[in-house]
Amino acid sequence: MNMHVPISTQTAPPPAGPYSQAVRFGSFVQVSGQIGFDPIDFSLGPDTSTQTTQTMRNIAAILAAAGSHPSDVVVIRVYLSDLTHFLELNEALAPWFPQGAVARTTVQVTLPPNVLVEIDALADTSQNTEQS
Template sequence: MQQHNIIINTKNAPDPLGPYTQAIEINNIIFVSGQIPICPDTNIMSDNIYDQTHQALLNIKNIIETTGLKINNIVKTTLFIININDLPKINTSYKNFFNTYSFSKNITLPARSCVEVSKLPKDAKIEIEAIAMREFL
């Protein structure tokens, strides 16, 4: 089987802060690099963890929509957070985001891991990466 790699970049998400792409597609699987909650239009990041969670997910949504996919195609996310005590607010924002942007009333939330870390780029409180699949709905 021949492997097809497609580099994915959009102006609707922040530019990478280092030597990596926003996402790459390999054989119908899209791997989205970790997104911190920078608004691509203003280059500003909220200080509120609820809003940061929403913005990081919005950046992911904008990246995968570049490929013609929707958030329902996301099968796995990984959250990197600097304060585990923020998890209740993060969970509320996360659930509200998927319920708001899903094209199905009964969305199955993606599998998820959550890791507390000591620091994130630009002093973000959260970074989220995602995996989406073309064949999954």
């Protein structure tokens, strides 16, 4: 029987409410929406590129705590404060998904002050032999 297993790490910012950084369900790991807070001093970068890169670092840290990696990601959902930052977002995400082998949805939403991007991710770890 599959159980929901919460995933937590101190190498990414803690949740801002009563939810987990991620949840494992079978071979899937769903990472909750992450923003570009630095996990040490909670600072935010000044632009979409910097925030996207830190957001992906946070997602990678959470995935690592689950025995996973960004290469296991099958879909991301991106929430941008302004769609005019779409090209900057694409450039910042390119190193994380070099083969483009990830499905993606991108929408414009209202985010907290100074937050330009939020991303959640779904990873399939079924190809990994080191599941936690």
